[in-house]
Amino acid sequence: MEFYTCFDRKRPVRLDDATRAFAWESLHGKYGQEAVRNGAIAMDGEEGFAALPPLAQYDLCIRRIAERAPLRLVPGEHICGAATLGAAMTHHVPATLGGEPVFYSVSHVTLGFDHVLTLGMDGIAQEVRSCLNNPDFTPEQRALDESLLSAIESMRIWHGRYLEAIGETQPEMRARLKRVPFAPAQDFRQALQSLWFTFAFVRLCGNWPGIGRIDQMLGKYLEADLKRGAITLEEAREWLAHFFIKGCEWIEKDTPVGSGDAQHYQNLVLAGVDEEGKEVANEVTYLILDVVEELGISDFPITVRVNPRTPERLLTRVAQVMRHGGGVLAVYNEDLILDSLAQHGYPLKEARRFANDGCWEVQIPGRTNFIYLPLDALRALLIDTLHLDGEPAHFDSMAQLYAAYDAAMRRVVEDACDRTLRDRLDGDGNFRKKQPCSVVSLLEEGCAQRGRSYHEGGPIYTVVSPHIGGAPDVGNSLYAIDRLVFQEKRVGFDELMRVLQRNWEGAEALRQYALNRITYYGNDCDEADAYTVRVLNDFAGMTKKYDGGPIRFPTGVSTFGRQIEWAPFRAATPSGRRKGDVLSGNASPTPGTDAQGATAVIRSFCKADLKRQVTGAALDVKLHLSAVRGEEGVAALIALIRGFVALGGYFMQLDVMDAEALRAAQRDPETYKTLSVRVSGWNARFVTLDKQWQDMVIARTAQEI
Amino acid sequence: MKLPVTRIQRFSTHDGAGVRTVVFLKGCPLRCAWCHNPETQRMGREMMYAAGKCIGCRACEAACPRGAHLFSNGAHVYDRSACALCMACADACPTQALTPAAQEMEAEEMISIALRDRAFYGREGGITLSGGEPTAQGEAAVKLLAMAKAAGMTTAMETCGHFAPALVAPLAGTVDEFLWDVKDTDPARHKRYVGVDNAQILRNLRALDQYEVRIVLRCILVRGVNLNTAHARAVRELFASLRHGVRVDLLPYHPFGSQKGEQLGREGGGRTDWIPTREEVEDFRREAGL
Numbered sequence A: 001m002e003f004y005t006c007f008d009r010k011r012p013v014r015l016d017d018a019t020r021a022f023a024w025e026s027l028h029g030k031y032g033q034e035a036v037r038n039g040a041i042a043m044d045g046e047e048g049f050a051a052l053p054p055l056a057q058y059d060l061c062i063r064r065i066a067e068r069a070p071l072r073l074v075p076g077e078h079i080c081g082a083a084t085l086g087a088a089m090t091h092h093v094p095a096t097l098g099g100e101p102v103f104y105s106v107s108h109v110t111l112g113f114d115h116v117l118t119l120g121m122d123g124i125a126q127e128v129r130s131c132l133n134n135p136d137f138t139p140e141q142r143a144l145d146e147s148l149l150s151a152i153e154s155m156r157i158w159h160g161r162y163l164e165a166i167g168e169t170q171p172e173m174r175a176r177l178k179r180v181p182f183a184p185a186q187d188f189r190q191a192l193q194s195l196w197f198t199f200a201f202v203r204l205c206g207n208w209p210g211i212g213r214i215d216q217m218l219g220k221y222l223e224a225d226l227k228r229g230a231i232t233l234e235e236a237r238e239w240l241a242h243f244f245i246k247g248c249e250w251i252e253k254d255t256p257v258g259s260g261d262a263q264h265y266q267n268l269v270l271a272g273v274d275e276e277g278k279e280v281a282n283e284v285t286y287l288i289l290d291v292v293e294e295l296g297i298s299d300f301p302i303t304v305r306v307n308p309r310t311p312e313r314l315l316t317r318v319a320q321v322m323r324h325g326g327g328v329l330a331v332y333n334e335d336l337i338l339d340s341l342a343q344h345g346y347p348l349k350e351a352r353r354f355a356n357d358g359c360w361e362v363q364i365p366g367r368t369n370f371i372y373l374p375l376d377a378l379r380a381l382l383i384d385t386l387h388l389d390g391e392p393a394h395f396d397s398m399a400q401l402y403a404a405y406d407a408a409m410r411r412v413v414e415d416a417c418d419r420t421l422r423d424r425l426d427g428d429g430n431f432r433k434k435q436p437c438s439v440v441s442l443l444e445e446g447c448a449q450r451g452r453s454y455h456e457g458g459p460i461y462t463v464v465s466p467h468i469g470g471a472p473d474v475g476n477s478l479y480a481i482d483r484l485v486f487q488e489k490r491v492g493f494d495e496l497m498r499v500l501q502r503n504w505e506g507a508e509a510l511r512q513y514a515l516n517r518i519t520y521y522g523n524d525c526d527e528a529d530a531y532t533v534r535v536l537n538d539f540a541g542m543t544k545k546y547d548g549g550p551i552r553f554p555t556g557v558s559t560f561g562r563q564i565e566w567a568p569f570r571a572a573t574p575s576g577r578r579k580g581d582v583l584s585g586n587a588s589p590t591p592g593t594d595a596q597g598a599t600a601v602i603r604s605f606c607k608a609d610l611k612r613q614v615t616g617a618a619l620d621v622k623l624h625l626s627a628v629r630g631e632e633g634v635a636a637l638i639a640l641i642r643g644f645v646a647l648g649g650y651f652m653q654l655d656v657m658d659a660e661a662l663r664a665a666q667r668d669p670e671t672y673k674t675l676s677v678r679v680s681g682w683n684a685r686f687v688t689l690d691k692q693w694q695d696m697v698i699a700r701t702a703q704e705i
Numbered sequence B: 001m002k003l004p005v006t007r008i009q010r011f012s013t014h015d016g017a018g019v020r021t022v023v024f025l026k027g028c029p030l031r032c033a034w035c036h037n038p039e040t041q042r043m044g045r046e047m048m049y050a051a052g053k054c055i056g057c058r059a060c061e062a063a064c065p066r067g068a069h070l071f072s073n074g075a076h077v078y079d080r081s082a083c084a085l086c087m088a089c090a091d092a093c094p095t096q097a098l099t100p101a102a103q104e105m106e107a108e109e110m111i112s113i114a115l116r117d118r119a120f121y122g123r124e125g126g127i128t129l130s131g132g133e134p135t136a137q138g139e140a141a142v143k144l145l146a147m148a149k150a151a152g153m154t155t156a157m158e159t160c161g162h163f164a165p166a167l168v169a170p171l172a173g174t175v176d177e178f179l180w181d182v183k184d185t186d187p188a189r190h191k192r193y194v195g196v197d198n199a200q201i202l203r204n205l206r207a208l209d210q211y212e213v214r215i216v217l218r219c220i221l222v223r224g225v226n227l228n229t230a231h232a233r234a235v236r237e238l239f240a241s242l243r244h245g246v247r248v249d250l251l252p253y254h255p256f257g258s259q260k261g262e263q264l265g266r267e268g269g270g271r272t273d274w275i276p277t278r279e280e281v282e283d284f285r286r287e288a289g290l
């Protein structure tokens, strides 16, 4: 049982053999496979179902799921509950009519799980009931709150089935489950069971929530238990491991471990300050790092909130886990994000609660309805501005060209926001009806009070975040035009446009010049970075006019994987890329353009005013294994994180490249053009080596010398 | 003050303490048969030509005043004997198939590049001079190091140790950590494979050890040359005799430098029989008491 690592030392072993075996099964798809077989609950036999109003249909679906979903009790597991219906893994409520799912489910949301721990579901039900007393409520608002109570009752049915199934075999687990999640948790084990059971129910009903600040939620329980000798750190580690292992229950057999495909946005956040400004990091934080270091579980992508005061102990552990690769850990620059949220109008105390949405976009958990709008800036330049799909445009100066791009991008942003406003609000500015989602609304503050669902303006904040994609490629393209046409006069503007329309055919020398002789974004070259920085900063101002409405439109920077999807629809770029090339992801440099290493990439990124990208800007940094070996390697990772924070970064994901990655570089040299390898004082860019030498470097990397 | 720089590598993590910026300078008094960075050996200009990158655009032919680029049947021949190293063709080449092995760079510029990463250095990081042999630049290397110190960076130097004794004191005052190459402890073999014997190198090492500096010994391991028990024991003794020795790094030989050798128009190198196995490296490590 070896859990994969790309690092040259094995992962430490701290957990029980039984726990490790449980992890092995789960990571290799045992439970995911079961779920796929279970599929969904058919509603076809329900008399009159089709005639019911949507909310009643939804309530009934949830009820039947609670009554009929297969239960799973794994011998030896410390906490119980499982999301066993495969249709949930396809982002639907797992209930079908005529074989088709009836409702979509919700993701990109982190729910108020902290309330479940402190109030219990019964406490939450009581709150909903008191809202129902509101004499001003319309029948529609009452119906919504009734549906919230129905969700709780369905959960109670599912809960009762588990109690019955456990029977007398596991008295301790039974006793805990008798209490939680309906009553407040009293100790660490109860808290973990309460959190998991609620999370599992929400997922059973099809939703993909993030967890939020798990160490803050659980820390006080563990601390009290440790103090009174009710648990040891070793025991607590086992319990947390079970939480993580159970979280892998949707991994399917054929998904390779750590590929990330099996992730269902179940992000969590560690460390950082609490509402009062006190550091949250506690034993739970460290135990979780132990667990992911040992098991390599990447299904709960973790982001650590880092600030200049973050304890060295924590950063050291973070770096040690990062070295194993797989991109399990990322970091937030906490102070910048707090500034950013404050600038956007959140009170400081509220801002300090931030977590992410199940991806890395920042939101206030349990209070926010969130979606983002992916916008392709490169398309705005190549098609909307330069018209490379028809009669190309002509510009006499960079100022003229930039102004035209800026206007085009502004149209893209405003179109997207206006479309959202039309879609979400009616003529009177009230939220329109959407598909029901009471299981989610239940754990979002504001829904019960306002009698409105998660999608209908219920939560305290409704956030729609336009995200710019392709900004580095817009910056690079503008810079290439500036150099090739205006500064160096190597080619006329109109001629360059025709060359691009021909996909660079017949202009290979010019293309090579653009590719090799111009420095682009990501090399800490101020002149080259300036265009990308300007594109990002100007974008941040484009939603200003929507301030003050019922929907907030803060901006962010991302593509996630969309750079791959977009590739076929973009034209060739002035920076030497052909049509169909995969270009930059998130705010990272275009593959193959960053030749100066990680610190230069970080510096380029941080030149933009990232605090204006309120919901986030992500940078992916790839490091070769040789850079992070040994004690110096840990120090190097810490230095990168500290530098990133000092320079004003937002979100950074550090990935370690191993021999496998080098093989990928061999197959796809364009993408890995700048991967530097270093062996015994010798250095070279990997793809500049002959195949024979590359093979030797790979062998050497694999061999650990 | 300009110096010939073959490369500046930022975010280097294994060339001294912390995150460092390594400046590779061109020129070295030694001629190690196994040189890993042959483009840094010779003083003076050199052209690197990577044939695999050439697209046959003939821009070099047009730029060359000496007719050193010949094209026949689509094949590109670069005639080094006709070349005057004016670098006009490298400037014209769109693909970087032709590149000068080094660039003349002002010391201020090197310092300002290194300072760009100040946020990542913490207390430990800073600048490392490498090469080539930094002391081949004489007093200029010392000046550069002093400038780095004045700018608040820590300094390290990778050196083969073969330099004029007069440099010992100035270097001791400007270098925090020496990464000191131990090519071989056998004087005859040293002369045979490196070009000089090691007497001067050892004298410099002992002299420097009298100062408050940190010294890391770096031992290249070449199978069939110095990968033997006697050398391992001698390394052990050498290290034990130092007052300021920090640790010993082992650098197993690899032939990757030979590709750069080819691009410089040089023959030879790239001997695969010189590559030690992992077990041999571990044996050596044990014998050397590491």
Ligand code: SF4
Residues within 6 Å of the ligand: B047, B063, B064, B065, B066, B067, B068, B069, B082, B083, B084, B085, B086, B087, B088, B089, B090
């Ligand atoms: S360096 Fe000058 S002389 Fe030599 S080939 Fe190039 S252009 Fe010709």
Ligand code: SF4
Residues within 6 Å of the ligand: B053, B054, B055, B056, B057, B058, B059, B060, B061, B076, B092, B093, B094, B095, B096, B097, B098
């Ligand atoms: S200029 Fe460069 S790419 Fe063009 S023929 Fe000469 S060496 Fe080849």
